[in-house]
Amino acid sequence: MPYKPHASSRNDAPSGVKAVLGPTNTGKTHLAIERLCAHSSGAIGFPLRLLAREVYDRVCKIKGEANVALITGEERIEPKNARYLLCTAEAMPVTDRSLAFVAIDEAQIGADRERGHVFTDRLLHARGREETMILGSSTIEPLVKALVPGVEVITRPRFSTLSHIGAKKLSRIPPRSAIVAFSTEQVYAIAEMLRRFRGGAAVVMGALSPQTRNAQVELYQSGEVDYLVATDAIGMGLNLDVQHVAFAGLSKYDGRRHRRLTTSEMAQIAGRAGRHQTDGSFGTLTGSGGHDSEFEPEEIYAIEEHRFPPLTKLFWREPEPRFDSIAALIGDLETPPDRAELAPAPEAIDLAVLKRLSEDGEIAASVRGHAQVARFWDVCRLPDFRQQGAETHSRFVARLWQDLRHGQLGADYMAQQIAQLDRTGGDIDTLQGRIAAIRSWAYIAQRPDWVLAREEMAARARAVEARLSDALHGKLTERFINRRTAVLMKKLGPDAGLLSVRLEDEEVLVEGEHIGSLRGFAFQVDPGTRLTDRKLLLAAAERHLPALLQRRADALAAAIHDGSAELTLDAGQIRWEGEKIAALGPGRSLLTPSLVPDRVLDAVPGPSRKALVAALEAWLDTALAPLAPLAKLDEASRTEDAGPDLRALLIALVECGGLCAREETGVDRLDKQRRTMLARLGVRVGALDLFVPAMLKPGPIALWRQLARIAGKPAPGGEPDAAMPPAMDAAKRQRAPGYRNLGKQLIRLDMAEKLLREAHEARGSGAASRDFALDPARAVSMGLTTASYARLLRMAGFQPVMPRPLAEDAHGPPAPVRWRWRPPRRQAEEQRPQPIRKDSAFAALGELISR
Incomplete structure (x- = not known):
């Protein structure tokens, strides 16, 4: 099917078509806004959603929000009586003749391989009832004259001059500059370097949401940072206060191959420098890569003089294909034009997805009839916001078609898909991926015949995108902007000590920027501070510290x-x-x-x-008050009444934390007077251990352990628990202070003594060799096993008596275990004091203390 105009515009094409052409900074967009507002109604189609949003905000201030609509693939703000429409080129109305004014911006994009056919169609068919304006580069002038009969061409000169200043190191790039890179990795690398020695940079990329982009641009426009790092999306009409544009490279990947920029593309980007009457400059970064990263003399001349070869072709694709069948649809979309000024559009991603899915027999079988083919084509035209390529994108479209072929998407399903993306955690790339994904669902939600509860779902999608955008802005700012360094670069110098310094909680602020912290009485400079700034920060802060x-x-x-x-x-x-x-x-x-x-x-x-x-x-x-019982023992050891034996025992108890095994103390050698004195000091003499009951608590034990380490004394076991159980597994604490080791279990000393005392009560007074039975219930209630209880009893002199075996013909439960106690030798000899051996440790300790 050869090129033809829209049916609605073949015989009644309105007059008043103007082409306002020229380089950047000629006021073309400003003129279009003025003309739009001068009419009773109108629409402007822009190449970027970001630019449409920017102009929407400007027109709202002039005409009021109730009269202005924003229409993009992902966002539709359409008041009921809106008369002024700001749109992306793909979303702008074409056949609507009720609008008095229509303009298409950046018409030269008709030569773009992916989107060119859309801009060509708008150039040919988008018309206003009273006035139509085509905005673009002068390179499109011959094609506009050939394709739009009777067009009035107006060429506008640039307001300011644009000069080449050569290559500069990144550290020498002047303030109020934009550095343009052509990959995300390069954008990040340059922004990281600027953060280190210039305080940071704002970051602008085409993948950012309008909210994130505006927040980043505001950081630059407000002067908080002096540098902007961007992709070539900056060239599409984003108005910024840029004085210099530095190219990090002069080649890019255009979706098919890596190629050098055309001179017109270079000029489009370089033209962002200098606004209105302010001159601008452009150049490259030193060391950004070989000869191909430097401007050729003819390129410099063309950019400075705004002289570029004209475009010879615009890409075209049939705007009104037939929907009789998928084959007819594909045939029409691949039909070449019959005009020399137009060239067949390369296979865009929507057509690539259509052709891939048409090869799926199950999907192709589900598309029958004019309405279904038209609906299927609408689904295939879902933009690839994720930039994953035709193969991956076609699988997403296929899943979407399975849900849409029978009707609309339910509110619950849409809410679930949107909610899955409502997560603000993750790094920059993760958040960008979620924003791209939510843009897909925002686009889907805008279709009136695709989604139930369309307005509610669209609002939810916008809200999620806003939250993700805020999180992404925060991540970008955190990673690429060091506000403190930016402030110090402007304000610090020889008089740093005169800067305003204040304390908020523990944070020390210089001119409102955090430089360090005061923890206790120690000032610590922020570890992220550059070495060159460290002395200045200390000089500013320490003046106020005393x-x-x-x-x-x-x-x-x-x-x-x-x-x-x-x-x-x-x-x-x-x-x-x-x-x-x-x-x-x-x-x-x-x-x-x-x-x-x-x-x-x-x-x-x-x-x-x-x-x-x-x-x-x-x-x-x-x-140290919890150690008062030990202090009492220490004081008593210094008195004359203690005697050498008791003095040595008290010293040993202090150094052991008030807990000693009985056989290690020599307590049995004490006379009755010293034993009475020991009891008055609060020392409990048990069958197996000597201990001060107050020192069995976790607090005093932990405190004593600290002092023992300071004094260079060995401290047994691990740290005591806040709640000390009567018994525990020995594997958990090999040498726990205050516990008696029973092999596989430990038991607290006071509990052990209680069990042994009950055992003695059970055997009766003076019954040294009589057999008796013991009830293990008490021990079990303390957490001891029968084996551990038996071991404790053996330690204290109790011996089990084996029961008589039952007769062969006898039946019944086994007889209970009986015990017999034999007094330890030390108790038998208690009445006969044993002389202290002269070579014993206690004798030597006693003599030493007596001196």
Whole structure:
């Protein structure tokens, strides 16, 4: 089928078609907006959703939101009485003759391989009732004159000059510059470098949502950062305050091959520099890659003088194909035009998807009749927002067609698909992928005949895209912008000490930017600070630190005295707000350690430091109060009444944390007077162990262990639990303080003594060799196994008596185990005090203390 105009415009094509052509920064878009607002109604078709949104916001301020609509594939804001439509080229109305004014922007995109046929169709058929305006580069002028009879061509000069300034290093690129790269990886790499030595850059890519793009541009426009890193999407009419454009490369991948940019493409991008009457410049980055990354002299001349070879062809595809069958549809879409100015459009992704799915017998069989073919073609035209290629995109379209072939998508299904993407976690690439995915569902939701509850689902999709956009903006800002460095680059210098410094909680701020933190009494520069800025930051902050530290020290000392200070003693260190301010060192004895102030207190002025140290020493006395039972033993060991044997025993108890095995203490050698004195000191003498009951608690044990380590004494076992059970598995704690080891189990000393005392009560007074039975219920209630209970009894001198075997003809339960107790030798000899061996450890310790 050869080229033909739309049926609706063959015989009644309105006059008043103007082509406003020229380079960038000629005010073409501004003129179109003025003409739109001068008419009673109108529409403008733009190449980018971002640009349509930007102009929509401008027209809303002029005409009011109730009169202005935004129509794109993914977003439709259509007030009931809207008279002014801002659209993407694909979404703009073509056959509607009720609009007084119609304009198509960047008409030269008709030469683009993927979208060119859309712009060509709009150039040929989009007409306003009263006025039509075609905007674009001068390169399209011959084709406009040939294809649009009676067109009035208006050429507009550039407002400012554009000059080439050569190649520069990235570190030498002037402020208010845009660096243009042609891959996501290159954009990220350049932005990372700018963050390190220029405070960062805003990032603009075509894959960003309008909300993210606007937020990034605002960072640049507001002056918060002086650099913008963008893809070539910046060339499509995005109005920015750019003074210089630096090309990171001069070639790109166009979907088929890697090629050098045309001079007109270079000019479109370079033309972003300089706005209105402000001149601009362009150049390249030094070291961005070989000779191909430098402008040729003829390219520089063409860009500066705005002289480019004219376009010779625009791509065209049948805009009104037949829907009799899939084969007829494909045939019409591949029909070449019959005009020399038009060329067959390369296979766009929608046609590629259509042809792939038509080869699927099951899908092809489901497409029957004019309405079904038309609906199937609409589904195939779903844009590939994910940029995954025809093969992958066709599988997504196939799944969508299976749901749409029988009717509309249900609200629950749409809500589920949208909700799956409503997750703001992940990195930049993950969030970009989700935004691309939600754009697909936003496009689907905009179709009135595809989705039930269309308005609700479209609103949900927009809300999710907004949340994802906010998260992406946050990630981009976090990764590529260092606000502090940006501020310091502008404000820091020799007078850094005069900068405004304040403290918010623990964060130190210079000119409102975080430079470090004050943890306890230690100032730490932000670890992300560049080495060259570190000295300046310290100079700015430390000037104010002494007075600040003095106030902190005075406040902490007062809090210690009134009991409100939150201090902790852990591993021999005194900490405040998690930071070390003092430590314990060896003292006169294990229970009287010395307090060693940390070096962070050296910066506190003298009087306040002394007052704080005195307060800490008072606090330490209170903190060691749980060890008072041990302190009592230590004090008693220094009296003359103790005698050498008791003195040695008390010292051993203190150094063991108030817990000793009986056979290691020599308690049986004490006379009655010393044993009475020992009992008055709170020491419990058990069958197996000597212990101070208060020291069986986790707190005192943990405290004693700290002091033992400081004094260089060995401390047994692991740390005590906050809740100490009567019995536990020995595998969990091999040498637990306060526990008796029973092999596979441990039992707390006081519980062990209680069981043994009950065993003695069961055998009766004075019955040393009589057999008796024991009920193991008490031991079982404490968590002991029968084997562990038996082992405990054996340790204390109890021996099991084997029961007599039953007669061969006898029946019944086995007889209960009976026990017999034999007094240990030490008790038999208790009445005869044994002389202390001169070579024993207790004799040597006693003589040493007596000196």
